[in-house]
Structures are given as structure tokens and as C-alpha cells.
Amino acid sequence: MRPFDYQRAPSAQAAAELGAAAPASRFIAGGTNLLDLMKIEVERPETLIDISRLPLDTIEQTDEGGLRIGALVTNSDLAADPRVRRDYAVLSRALLAGASGQLRNKATTGGNLLQRTRCYYFYNPAMPCNKRDPGSGCAALEGENRIHAILGASAHCIATHPSDMAVAMLALDARVEVLAADGSTRTIALGDLHRLPGETPHIETTLNDGDLITAVTLPAPPGGRHIYRKVRDRASFAFALTSVAAVVELVDGRIATARLAFGGLAPKPWRDRAVEEALVGQAPSPALWQRAADMVLGEAQGHGSNDFKIPLVRRTLASVLDAACAGEK
Amino acid sequence: METSLKMDVPVQHSLLDSTNQNIISRPIDRVEGPLKVSGQARYAAEFKLPGMAHGVLVGAQIGKGSVARIDAGGVEAMAGVLGVVTDFDLFLRNSAQGMATEAPCQGVREIAYFGQPIALVVATTFEQARHAAQALEVTYEKGEGRFDFDAEQGKAQPKDSTLSSQGDIDAALAQAHGRVDGVWTTPSQTSAAMEPHASLAHWEGDSLVLYGSYQMLSTNRMQLADALGLDIEKVRIRAHYVGGGFGAKLGIAAESVAAALAAKALGRPVRVVMTRQQVFETTVRRSNTRQRVRLAADTDGRLTAVAHETLTANLDGEDFSEPVSAATKFLYGGANRTFGNEIVRMDQVLSGSMRAPGEAVGMLALEGAMDELAEKLGLDPVELRLRNLPDRHPGSDLPFSSRSLAECLTIGARDFGWPRRNRQPAATLDGEWWIGLGMAAAARSNMLIKSSARVSLQPDGRALVETDMTDIGTGTYTVLAQITAELLGLRVEDVAVHLGDTTFPPASGSGGSFGAASAGSSVYLACEKLREAIAGQLGGDVDTLVLSDGMARMGNISVPLADLDTGPLDATATIEPGETGENFVQAAFGAHFAEVGVNAHTGEVRVRRMESTFAAGRILNEKTATSQCYGGIVFGIGGALTEEMIHDTRHGAIVNRDLAEYHLPVNADVPQLKVRFLEERDHAANPLLAKGIGELGISGAGAALANAVYNACGVRVRDFPITLDKLIADLPDLP
Numbered sequence A: 001m002r003p004f005d006y007q008r009a010p011s012a013q014a015a016a017e018l019g020a021a022a023p024a025s026r027f028i029a030g031g032t033n034l035l036d037l038m039k040i041e042v043e044r045p046e047t048l049i050d051i052s053r054l055p056l057d058t059i060e061q062t063d064e065g066g067l068r069i070g071a072l073v074t075n076s077d078l079a080a081d082p083r084v085r086r087d088y089a090v091l092s093r094a095l096l097a098g099a100s101g102q103l104r105n106k107a108t109t110g111g112n113l114l115q116r117t118r119c120y121y122f123y124n125p126a127m128p129c130n131k132r133d134p135g136s137g138c139a140a141l142e143g144e145n146r147i148h149a150i151l152g153a154s155a156h157c158i159a160t161h162p163s164d165m166a167v168a169m170l171a172l173d174a175r176v177e178v179l180a181a182d183g184s185t186r187t188i189a190l191g192d193l194h195r196l197p198g199e200t201p202h203i204e205t206t207l208n209d210g211d212l213i214t215a216v217t218l219p220a221p222p223g224g225r226h227i228y229r230k231v232r233d234r235a236s237f238a239f240a241l242t243s244v245a246a247v248v249e250l251v252d253g254r255i256a257t258a259r260l261a262f263g264g265l266a267p268k269p270w271r272d273r274a275v276e277e278a279l280v281g282q283a284p285s286p287a288l289w290q291r292a293a294d295m296v297l298g299e300a301q302g303h304g305s306n307d308f309k310i311p312l313v314r315r316t317l318a319s320v321l322d323a324a325c326a327g328e329k
Numbered sequence B: 001m002e003t004s005l006k007m008d009v010p011v012q013h014s015l016l017d018s019t020n021q022n023i024i025s026r027p028i029d030r031v032e033g034p035l036k037v038s039g040q041a042r043y044a045a046e047f048k049l050p051g052m053a054h055g056v057l058v059g060a061q062i063g064k065g066s067v068a069r070i071d072a073g074g075v076e077a078m079a080g081v082l083g084v085v086t087d088f089d090l091f092l093r094n095s096a097q098g099m100a101t102e103a104p105c106q107g108v109r110e111i112a113y114f115g116q117p118i119a120l121v122v123a124t125t126f127e128q129a130r131h132a133a134q135a136l137e138v139t140y141e142k143g144e145g146r147f148d149f150d151a152e153q154g155k156a157q158p159k160d161s162t163l164s165s166q167g168d169i170d171a172a173l174a175q176a177h178g179r180v181d182g183v184w185t186t187p188s189q190t191s192a193a194m195e196p197h198a199s200l201a202h203w204e205g206d207s208l209v210l211y212g213s214y215q216m217l218s219t220n221r222m223q224l225a226d227a228l229g230l231d232i233e234k235v236r237i238r239a240h241y242v243g244g245g246f247g248a249k250l251g252i253a254a255e256s257v258a259a260a261l262a263a264k265a266l267g268r269p270v271r272v273v274m275t276r277q278q279v280f281e282t283t284v285r286r287s288n289t290r291q292r293v294r295l296a297a298d299t300d301g302r303l304t305a306v307a308h309e310t311l312t313a314n315l316d317g318e319d320f321s322e323p324v325s326a327a328t329k330f331l332y333g334g335a336n337r338t339f340g341n342e343i344v345r346m347d348q349v350l351s352g353s354m355r356a357p358g359e360a361v362g363m364l365a366l367e368g369a370m371d372e373l374a375e376k377l378g379l380d381p382v383e384l385r386l387r388n389l390p391d392r393h394p395g396s397d398l399p400f401s402s403r404s405l406a407e408c409l410t411i412g413a414r415d416f417g418w419p420r421r422n423r424q425p426a427a428t429l430d431g432e433w434w435i436g437l438g439m440a441a442a443a444r445s446n447m448l449i450k451s452s453a454r455v456s457l458q459p460d461g462r463a464l465v466e467t468d469m470t471d472i473g474t475g476t477y478t479v480l481a482q483i484t485a486e487l488l489g490l491r492v493e494d495v496a497v498h499l500g501d502t503t504f505p506p507a508s509g510s511g512g513s514f515g516a517a518s519a520g521s522s523v524y525l526a527c528e529k530l531r532e533a534i535a536g537q538l539g540g541d542v543d544t545l546v547l548s549d550g551m552a553r554m555g556n557i558s559v560p561l562a563d564l565d566t567g568p569l570d571a572t573a574t575i576e577p578g579e580t581g582e583n584f585v586q587a588a589f590g591a592h593f594a595e596v597g598v599n600a601h602t603g604e605v606r607v608r609r610m611e612s613t614f615a616a617g618r619i620l621n622e623k624t625a626t627s628q629c630y631g632g633i634v635f636g637i638g639g640a641l642t643e644e645m646i647h648d649t650r651h652g653a654i655v656n657r658d659l660a661e662y663h664l665p666v667n668a669d670v671p672q673l674k675v676r677f678l679e680e681r682d683h684a685a686n687p688l689l690a691k692g693i694g695e696l697g698i699s700g701a702g703a704a705l706a707n708a709v710y711n712a713c714g715v716r717v718r719d720f721p722i723t724l725d726k727l728i729a730d731l732p733d734l735p
């Protein structure tokens, strides 16, 4: 860990200003990802801006009937919130499928969105990694890439975004509230928060220096049946090999709405609206699930040890859609 | 007083069967438990000495070659840095193997594997040292490494001592009614003990005191003294509590010598704690294995041939090779037998003993092959095993000292509900889960290692036990207190056990499942001697002595132990292996029964139920023994389903070198386990009539799971761990 300055931000606005003024700075919230990376000097902030005491830890009803989740609400609190459990069950389930109880008690909503990849080589400074050291190469491309992306990757980086929470939020059409250093606020659709790697895998989001995530908003409850299916190498405390967040509504035996988001497959939480549109109006059937999988996986590319993800997604999606429509066929 | 016993003949009677204190075998809580849960049990890295500095190891960032130059200038100018210490001749390149009496391979200019320690950066705080260690500039000369096992396996060298053959395997296979001929592979594994390796070194004049985290202090002391060129008397190691070892702490590791040299160079105590990544990279691994097993059986389901030939890997110059076929040699009969063991030389971190070396991985192949054979013969897997238990060792013709394997198999099968199993694979569905049952036998060789202890009766009538034995989380403190309390008629609370200091009599150490029986036997012998002395003080025959409730009774006399002449009343005793070790096959046995679910969509495997029945001689404490078995079975679950340490074949670096990506089983992977012990006594083993239990639980556990996976979904995976990617392609369609 490199020596760093530490500042406790007195207000959200001050945090954003401090962040913009000190370019090599990082906000620290729960610290569960940032501190690990600082210890191995993958993250090397000169200034740490502690936002953990800011009053951004409440969950409020919005005028539109949705929820506004403060950036510092912990993963545990969010998963346990009765409104989330009732109206946004997919989110509760995704959160509880992530990390461990201890980590969820510390991990925050904002930090979870901005946690960094778990690519093995990213975590080992002795290895080339374009995300860590731009231009050094990508060790995973021809190395061990069991946990890597099959969608949205580039020849420069094939890392996945590891969050479960973000996958559920993407399916729920969440938006991210951002406060900039100049005092302005804006909201970004969750799907537009993360960028694909292209030639610049080290630039991971559309945020600017100093931009502070203050909240995530969820629109009014979508109804439907909520499923979060996470497939992993052990029963708990492992990142997703693939995950599917599904919110599906059936009317008269046909799919009325379908929201599907995927984790473990791409550098960002993945959603494919064309697939959802293709499902709407159709009666559930194995053939339909295969067509949906064909569409999701149209551009999918394995890199060796992660080739199995392609059939795995196909099978997982079919089982999730089956379960979402079960009993109503 | 001194006493000793060499186990040349079986012990006919154990005092533990006649003292009737109802203390031995009882499932009492660990005596040091409260200290541990309240943070008062101090582990190596928790000692603080005045002026102590912190050292962090620097590991090589290449997999093969040499160090051209270390440029310490920049680092030495960094805040808090006290020095960059290295010694190209003395730093350890490899950890010591268990029970070695000399230093392991030293010299770190040559780089033999990725992450090999080359220097130690010492600073005032741990954080400063870690930062400076990461900044140290090292220039390397890169060499050509051997990092790809598949590419190297053609160059394997036979390890002669382990080659043996009898009869004609090929002919037996050709004539067989049923046969199996397959290749099983298991990956590298790491012990991943909770407590990382740590040493705090401090010099008192020309003597070294090292607070360490090791399993076998008396040999660790020899290794360390030899590595530093010191007389053994000048080295003291203290390890009162050890947070797990599982083999990785059998021998000294690099941090010990580095801490000692740095403490000397800087003239102050130096503490070195490995990072988790360093534990993966520079301590010791279980080698990956490639195993060919061939079995042949006649129409009666009797084995006619057993062959188990294995490839394992190790560094140049390292003799150890995983004794993969250890249990195969005596578990089942069959006239024609071949065992071979070859080593592939790889430039990867040292291979050494990890919990149940041999059986842990060998039984995956043997018991998997037995399951396949049972299917081919149309026999129940339990029945096939029962038909093939040899009366004597099938190779050496020696008798078994004790073997309740048939009972474990039949009682275990009955209690588990095995007869209700559907032999047809992929026949049982529970929702989207294919359900299957599998079983396997367990066997682990039993050993006795020379061990000494001193037991003294204190003026207040309490007892003190001293030995340099370790308690690595297994329950040594507790069972030694129980043995003493049972034999001296004391309450367990009235026995103080002091362990983990080389100033005490040298013990076996913890390893190879021999710790409790070896150290326990020395304590037994010392107590036996004390009983004689007490009888002498009372002026009568020891056979009429009754020790109970802190009183010595003989005939009409009844004296509190505190009133005896205790100045001093102590006995130092030594147990030694002898001819019973050569004249008997000694092993503990058991049987595992498991139920798994395989997800019909995703291929995820979940263990639903697991029951294991063991016989291991006298059980010294049913609770700590059960916990040892639980731990072993959890290791088995990891070996079968989740654990794999991956080396990158391009440069030899370990890819998944933390506990997020090296997947040990977590609570959710382990159902409530059921462990049962059968009553047994082993008279050839030791005066306790007990056998080792620490590694028995692993043996066969993973095979029971793999066999259950096959029964569940009809897919045989011989390449461990059984991860979902190896199943999904062949999963049957849902009905």
C-alpha cells in the first residue's frame, strides 16, 4: 500500500470537489474492494476521500412510486429492506447471492457498482494487464480465462464486471444519480454507467473525476415474477460464472413483459433488449428459449477455458425462463 | 525418572482400559477453547518484542532463471525502511520436507519457481515494509522453465524404491470377466491453513529464539540450526498455538531463516508474516497427479489384478513424491499387482506432504475404479469391496494389526439407507436436481514416531505435562490432559499442558496422523512411571493402586496426591516405534456414504448428505476426533468438487493465489456431516491402543462424491475437481 493522504468529506458536495481537485484520488465507502487493491498496489490513490459518514444511507420512496437508494446503503440493508423484498425481489436475491454476510455488511451500493474486475491477472502486478497498466498487454487472452467474458470484450481486455447487484438493477431499469464537482447533478441509466473496454480497458465508466454517485433510483415496481439465478463454482462466496436476472410477466399464457440481464458474461452488466422484444407476445416453449439464447449469444466468443460459458448460458437461460413461466404454461 | 518403550511387541493391556475414570474418550470441549475464542491464545505473529521490526519477503517475478542484480538503493531511502536483507547462500529456496533433519535447499540467486523468495525488506512498520518490498528493483536473467505438465510428462523418471510388481497384470486383465483401465487426474492443491506462515526471530547473544508457526518443532529446530550453521542448542522454537498446517508447516519455510538473518543483521527482533499470496507461491503444494488404475475381476467378483501407476511432479533435486498408491497396496486382494511411481521435474513450487499425502488423491482413482468395476460386474459397490478384503497384506503377507473395514462398510451402508439406492444412473430427480448415492472405503496408514514428554506431579497435587509437541488446532492440549487425568485420577482442569517449546522434551510433532498417538503414548508412559513411584511411596504393589479424585488409595491407605513427596516427582518418558511397525500392517479404516444433487441445467454439484463410519482404535476424545473427521471430509469435498491451484503454463505463476479464487468448500457446500466410530483397540499400535485419525476422513471422501455424481447423472468425471463445465455437455435431458 502506498502512503496516501486521507480526508473525510464533510458533505457530498465537498467530496465531489475534493475528488476533482485531487486527480489521483479515490472515494472510499465500505473499502471492501478498494483496500484489497491498495494493499497489492493495483490501486494507488494519492488521496483517499472518506465518504462513508455522509448521510447517503437511506432508502426513500420517490414521487414516481419507485425507490431512491442512497449510495451508502449497505448491501445487507438493501437486501433486507421490506420494500425491496416485496417489490424488487430480484434485487434482494442478487445481493444475497453475492459475497458473504460480513462483506455485505460493509459493502455499499455505490461501491458495489464501481467494484473492479476479479480477473486473476489484474490482481497480480507481475503480469501484463491493459486495465492496470495500459499498453502492457492482456495476460488473460491466451492464459487462464475461465471466469472471463464471452460478450462485449475486446482484444485488449476480456475481463468481466463482477457485480451481482448491478445485474439485477439493470433488469429493473435503475438509474444512477451523480453529483459533479461543479454542483450539478445528472442521472445515468445503469446500462450507460460502465463502458466496454475497446482499446481503453482502463477507462471503465462514463464518470468524470470527482463525480460522486449519490443514489440509485428504481422506477415503480415492475410486477411480474422475479428470479436471480447465479451459477458458480461453489454454493456460496464465489463470483458468478454466469447469472441471469429475470423479471417476467405472463398474461393469458403469453409473455407480456420480459426483462433479462446477465452477469459474469461481459465487461458490464449485460442486457439485450432485442431478446426481450422477441419474447413478448410469445407462449413459453423450449424452442422459444433456444431462440432467445441464440440471440443473446449471437456474438459470443470463448477464449479457451471459458468456452463452456456459451452452453452454460444457454442452459441457464432456459431454466430461468422455464421457472419464470412455470405453472402458467 | 526416565522410562521408555519400544513397540517391539503388542501391548496386551492398556491402563486406559482399567483406570475407570471415565475421562478418556469422553467428548469434552477443547481445554484451550476459551483462550482461542477470547483472543488470548497467542500465535506467532501476535507476539510483540521491544524494538521489533517488520520484514516482508520479496518473491521472484519470473518462473526460472537467476537474479542478476538487486538495486536496494531506492528502497533503502523510503520512509521507515531499516534495510534490505538477503543472503544468496543462506536464504531458503524451498521449504523443508516433513521430518527432515537437515536444512532444505538454500540459495536464492537461482530462481527455481515463480514467487521464490529472494530478499527481505525490513521496516519500522508492516505497511512500510510491504510497500518497500513491492518497490524493490530486481533485475533477472530469464531461463527456460518447465511449466506445462502435459508437455513434460513424457520425460518422467521412475522413483525406483516405489516400483513393485507381482504376477502378470496383462494376462490377468486379458482373462478377466470384468475390467477397468482408466486414467484419473488431480490438480495441484494448497493447504490454505487459516494462519499464514509467520516467524518472529530474536537473538539472545548468539542464541536464536524463533516464535514460529510449525508442526514439528524438534525437527524444525534441526532444520533451522543447520540452515544457519548453528549448534542445535543455540536454537529455540516456540509455537504454542498453530492455526492449522495440513502439511504446509511440517518443515521450516523461507520466512524463518529470513527473519533470523535480518534480526541478526539489524540487531533487533524481526517479524515476518507471509501474505496469503506468498503462502500459495512459496510454501508447499500437493502435486498434481496423473494416475492409471487397472483392475480385473473374475466371475465371482474377486479381484485378480490391481495396478496403480502414477505420475507426480516436483522440483529438481527434491525427492518427495506423493505416495499415491499407498492404500491401494493393502486395501484389496488380487494376485497380480503392479505399482509404479514416476516423477516429472517441473519448475513449480515444492511438492510435499499435504494432509493424507497419497490417500487423499490416490483413493479418488482407486475407489472410482472400484465403482466402475462394480457396475461392470453388476455387483453392489459395497458387496464388491466386501468380497475383496484380503486376510493379510496381499504383497507382504503381513497380518493386519486391526481392521474393522467390513463392519464400517456394512454398518455404514445400513444406517445410510444404502440398500434403497437405485443402481441405474440418472434415475432419480428432485425438481431440477439429479440425485445420486455413492460410497467409498477409507484407509490411512498408521504410524508411530519417537516422542518424549515429561509429566510432573506438583506440590498442590496437580499435574504438569511438558513436551515440544504442537497443537495445530487438532486437540492435542485436550487429549494429553485427558490421558493424564485418566491415569492419575485427576480432573482435566487439574492438568496443565505446556506445548510448543523446544526447551521441553522432543515430541513427534503433528503430522501423518501420528501426533496424538505418539505424544499421547509418551505421556501415558510417564504417567505409568508416576503411578509406580506413588505406589512406591505408599509402600505397595502398583497393581493395587487406585488413583481417583486427586487421591491415591491402596488397601486401607488413602492419601491426597498433594500430600505425597513431590519434590520432585516427575517422569520423562519416550515411546519409540519398533518391530510391531514392521510385523503388522497398521492402518485406520472407514467407509463413506454420500448423496449429491447435480443440477440438470447447470451441472452444479451439491452435497446433500454424507455419513462416514470409522474404526481407528481407541478414540481418545470423541469430540475432537469427530472434528478431525469433519475437517478431513471437508477436505475431501474440496478435492472432489472445488479445489484446483492453477499454474500458468507460460511462466509458472500461480493464477488463483488467494481464497477468493482458490475455492475451498464454504459452509454452504458442506451439509451436516455424520461421523460414527466403531469400538476398536489396536494392540500393535501403541500403549493407548489408538490409531491416527487426522487424515482418515479425507481418504475416500471425494471418491464417494464422484461415485454419487455418476449415480446421479450418469457422467463419469475422472479429471478432478468435478466442476460444472466437465458435466454439462453430457448431462441427460430432463424427462
Ligand SMILES: Cc1cc2nc3c(=O)[nH]c(=O)nc-3n(C[C@H](O)[C@H](O)[C@H](O)COP(=O)(O)OP(=O)(O)OC[C@H]3O[C@@H](n4cnc5c(N)ncnc54)[C@H](O)[C@@H]3O)c2cc1C
Pocket: A026, A027, A028, A029, A030, A031, A032, A033, A034, A035, A036, A051, A071, A075, A097, A098, A099, A100, A103, A106, A107, A108, A109, A110, A111, A112, A113, A114, A115, A116, A162, A163, A164, A165, A211, A212, A213, A214, A237, A238, A239, A240, B660
Ligand atoms: C472475497 C470477496 C467476494 C466477493 N463476492 C462478491 C460476489 O459474489 N458478488 C458481488 O457482486 N460482489 C462480490 N464482492 C464484491 C463486493 O460486493 C464489493 O467489494 C463491494 O460491493 C464494494 O463496495 P464498497 O462500498 O466496499 O466499495 P469500496 O471498496 O469502498 O469502493 C469500490 C470503488 O467504488 C468507488 N466508490 C465507492 N463509492 C462511491 C460513490 N458513492 N461514488 C463514486 N465512487 C464510489 C471507490 O472509489 C472504489 O473505486 C466480493 C468481494 C470480496 C472481497
Ligand code: SF4
Pocket: A117, A119, A120, A121, A122, A128, A129, A130, A131, A132, A137, A138, A139, A140, A141, A156, A157, A158, A159, A201
Ligand atoms: S482481461 Fe483485462 S483485466 Fe484481465 S489481464 Fe486482460 S486486460 Fe487485464
